Amino acid sequence: MPQGYLPIFLFLIIAMAFPVIAILTAKLVRPSSPSKLKLEAYECGIEAVGNSRGRYAVRFYIISILFVIFDVETVFLFPWAVRFHQLGWFGVIEIAVFLAILIVGYVWVYKKGALEWV
Amino acid sequence: MEFIIITLVKTGLVAFILLTTLAYLQWVERKVIAHVQARVGPYRVGPHGLLQPLADVVKLMTKEDLIPDHVNKVFYVLAPFLAVFLALLSISVIPFGPAVEIFGIKTNLGLADINIGILLILAVSSLGVYGIALAGWASNNKYSLMGGLRSAAQMVSYELPMALAIAAPLILSNSLNLREIVDTQAGNWYGIPNWNIFTGGQIFGFFLFMIAAFAETNRIPFDLPEAENELVAGFHVEYSSMKFAGFFMAEYANMITVCSVATVLFLGGWHSPIPSQAGSGVFAALVHFAAAGMLFFHAMHAARPFDKITFPVFGVVISGIGAIFLAGAFVWPALGAAINGLFWYGAKTFILLFVFIWIRATLPRFRYDQLMRFAWLFMFPAALLNMLITAFFVALKG
Numbered sequence: 016m017p018q019g020y021l022p023i024f025l026f027l028i029i030a031m032a033f034p035v036i037a038i039l040t041a042k043l044v045r046p047s048s049p050s051k052l053k054l055e056a057y058e059c060g061i062e063a064v065g066n067s068r069g070r071y072a073v074r075f076y077i078i079s080i081l082f083v084i085f086d087v088e089t090v091f092l093f094p095w096a097v098r099f100h101q102l103g104w105f106g107v108i109e110i111a112v113f114l115a116i117l118i119v120g121y122v123w124v125y126k127k128g129a130l131e132w133v
Numbered sequence: 134m135e136f137i138i139i140t141l142v143k144t145g146l147v148a149f150i151l152l153t154t155l156a157y158l159q160w161v162e163r164k165v166i167a168h169v170q171a172r173v174g175p176y177r178v179g180p181h182g183l184l185q186p187l188a189d190v191v192k193l194m195t196k197e198d199l200i201p202d203h204v205n206k207v208f209y210v211l212a213p214f215l216a217v218f219l220a221l222l223s224i225s226v227i228p229f230g231p232a233v234e235i236f237g238i239k240t241n242l243g244l245a246d247i248n249i250g251i252l253l254i255l256a257v258s259s260l261g262v263y264g265i266a267l268a269g270w271a272s273n274n275k276y277s278l279m280g281g282l283r284s285a286a287q288m289v290s291y292e293l294p295m296a297l298a299i300a301a302p303l304i305l306s307n308s309l310n311l312r313e314i315v316d317t318q319a320g321n322w323y324g325i326p327n328w329n330i331f332t333g334g335q336i337f338g339f340f341l342f343m344i345a346a347f348a349e350t351n352r353i354p355f356d357l358p359e360a361e362n363e364l365v366a367g368f369h370v371e372y373s374s375m376k377f378a379g380f381f382m383a384e385y386a387n388m389i390t391v392c393s394v395a396t397v398l399f400l401g402g403w404h405s406p407i408p409s410q411a412g413s414g415v416f417a418a419l420v421h422f423a424a425a426g427m428l429f430f431h432a433m434h435a436a437r438p439f440d441k442i443t444f445p446v447f448g449v450v451i452s453g454i455g456a457i458f459l460a461g462a463f464v465w466p467a468l469g470a471a472i473n474g475l476f477w478y479g480a481k482t483f484i485l486l487f488v489f490i491w492i493r494a495t496l497p498r499f500r501y502d503q504l505m506r507f508a509w510l511f512m513f514p515a516a517l518l519n520m521l522i523t524a525f526f527v528a529l530k531g
Contacts, residue, residue, distance in 0.1 A: 018136065022244035023225045023253075025144040030221035033152070034214050034379055041194045041375040054201045056274045057370050066203060067278040075286050078505070082289040085513070089296040092520070093252070096303035099527060107521075107528045114517065121513075130509040132502030 077129050088117055139240055144225075147244055151224055155385045156186035162490045169494035180443035190378075198374035201272075208271035213372065213379030216264025220386035223257045226250040227393045228312045230403045230474030235467055241312065242403075242474060250311035251303070254394060255296060258349065262288045264383060265351070265358060269368035280367025283501060284358035287348055290508040291355075295345035297516035301338045301523040302329045302398045315402030328401035334526065338519045339399040341512060343485075346391035348508070350384060352489055354496040357504060392485035393478075400481045403474035414462025414469050417476040421455030 056063040091113070099106050124130060160175065160182065167174025175182025200206065227250075230242030247253065262285055269281015303309065306317040306329075320327045329335040348355040359367035369380050396402060405413035425448040432444035458476070461469030499507070 019245055019247045021137070022140050022144055023222075023247070025140065026148065026225035026244060027218075027222060029144065029148045030218040031214075033148075033221065034217040034375075037194075037378075038198075038214075038375045041198065045195050045374060046197050048197065049199060053199055054203075056201065056203055057365070058275065059365065063274075067273050067275045071278070071282060075282050078286045078290060081509075082293065085293050086289075086296070089293060089300070092297070092300050093303065093309070096300045096520075097307055097309055099304045099524065100307050103531075104528050107524050110524065111521070114521070125510075130506070132505045 074132060081124065081129065084120070085117075135238075139238065140244075143240070143244055147224065151221065151386070151389070154389060155382055156190070158385050158389070158486065159189070159381070160186050161486075162493070165487070165490045166494045169491070180439060180447075193375055193378045196374040198376065199371075201371055203273045204371060205271040205273060208267045209371075210376075212264050212268035212271060213376040213383075215267065216261065216383035217379045217386070219257055219261045219264060220383035220390070223254045223390045224386070224393065226253050226311060227390070227397065228315060228402060229478050230471055233467065233471040233474075235471060242471060243312070246312055247310070249309050251299060251309050251314070251394075251398075254390065255299070258387070258390065259288075259292055261349075261383070261387065264380075265368050268372070268380070269358075272368070272371040274371050276364045276366070276370045277368050280358045280364050280370075284351060284368060287351075287355065287357060287504060287508070290505060291345045291348035291512065294341055294508065294512035294516040295349060297513070297520050298338045298342040298345060299394075299398060301335055301520045302333065304520070304523050304527055305329055305333045305335070311397050311402075315397055315404065318401040319404055321406075321408055326401055326404065326406045328399065328404070330399040330401075333399075334523065335399055335519075338516075338523070339395065341516050341519060342395055342399065343488075345512065345516075346395065347489070347492070348504075350387045350391060350489075352384075352388070353493040354499050355504060356498060357501055388486060388489055389482070392482045392489070395485055396478060396481040403478040405473060405477045410466065410469055410473060411462040413473050413477065414458050417473060418455040418458035418462065420480075421451050421458065425449070425452040425455065 056066070092110070095102070095106060095110055102109070163185070164174040164182070175185040178184045178188045200209065225244045226247060228241065228243035228246070232239065232241045234240075265288075266281045266285040269277045269279075269284065272278070272281075302314065306314045308314055308317070318326075318328045318333075322332045325331050330339045347353075351358050357367075358364075359369065364370075369377055372380065405416075407413040407416055428444045428448035428451065432441055432448065435441045435444065458469075458472060461472050
């Protein structure tokens with residue numbers, strides 16, 4: 016029923032228009048007097064050294080890779096959960112096998128220390 | 134044609150109520166935290182600071198909106214916009230009440246009634262991470278970058294247990310449609326309401342969901358992205374004026390969404406714990422009369438002369454609302470069904486919102502490595518186990 020999606024699109028328009036209108040209205044009433052000091056990067060009053068396009072901890076990268084793997088797994092779980100009453104015991108065994116394979120991977124990741132932050 | 138008009142009216146109403154609630158949630162939060170800390174909170178603007186949200190809007194509107202020259206302009210402007218509109222969007226699939234018929238018009242209380250409601254909420258809320266991560270990166274500030282990175286890692290890590298905690302009620306109700314999920318929680322079992330948290334055995338799943346919800350909305354004790362004492366303000370250091378307000382609105386809108394989802398999935402949505410419709414109407418009326426009575430009592434010992442006028446006025450309005458609930462219970466059952474549903478949905482959601490604020494006033498912040506450890510080594514296996522056990526018992530029941 017495509018007409019069921021009409022309210023979502025209406026709400027999408029409102030939700031997109033609202034911040035635009037708010038920012039444009041603010042533009043009419045607010046002052047604007049930028050100066051060199053105001054436009055600097057804020058680092059607690061100390062002059063900024065370099066910019067922030069440098070290197071950062073590789074942990075964040077590992078976490079995002081792990082997220083992709085396990086999130087695909089949860090995506091598989093949703094259709095299974097919705098049809099669970101039809102599947103019954105077959106569904107339980109099926110998902111146990113599926114999860115067992117994944118848990119092997121999870122244990123391996125844990126043993127490698129990828130889940131330890133420090 | 135009639136469908137379109139009803140949809141337009143409902144959309145306008147929900148948008149208005151949502152934005153008002155956002156503004157006043159801020160007021161409620163400041164008041165509650167103030168009282169927890171033995172202060173009075175906002176008090177000067179209007180009776181008991183009730184006009185404070187309006188004053189805040191005026192203040193933020195008239196502030197200078199700086200765009201520092203070291204930022205990546207396109208993404209810097211896009212980020213608060215993304216954060217606000219994605220946060221507002223997901224309320225459009227939440228069902229607020231049952232299907233009702235008033236003045237000959239049949240309608241569902243709630244905007245969209247689609248088959249993939251919960252999937253849409255998950256999708257939109259995981260897009261929400263873009264707002265914060267982009268803000269942190271585009272600001273080109275070291276504090277912002279740290280905040281944005283932390284937030285991205287934290288939100289994706291807690292999204293897994295959240296999705297798994299959501300899967301358990303789906304096994305019980307076998308539907309992705311939020312209205313059908315609420316419908317399966319109707320009635321009661323020997324006096325215990327037939328909600329997923331009780332008869333579905335999802336009490337553990339409910340707590341897992343709420344913990345993940347705290348992390349997803351970046352609230353204390355998981356507000357690492359904006360940890361004031363390490364990162365100044367985290368991802369929004371370089372934002373000012375309405376762009377800054379955008380991130381705050383997004384945070385409160387996300388709180389309302391996750392509390393609504395928790396109500397729908399675990400707490401039976403609009404269903405009342407009192408079986409008879411008249412009974413739950415009378416209960417709602419009594420709550421309002423008690424609130425009005427408290428206002429009249431405080432009006433007699435008013436701290437300020439102004440309160441002697443405002444308190445009785447509010448008291449009369451609230452007892453009027455209570456009288457409507459009484460009328461719904463005994464005179465006009467069709468109206469009763471609608472407003473009782475709204476009352477119970479609102480009450481449950483508001484209690485959860487209160488818990489959010491209460492915990493902000495109570496708990497300190499986690500350390501970052503503790504936060505990530507907790508997500509991957511406790512939340513994820515626990516949510517998986519919760520789902521498997523639910524599946525096992527549902528299969529056992531046949």
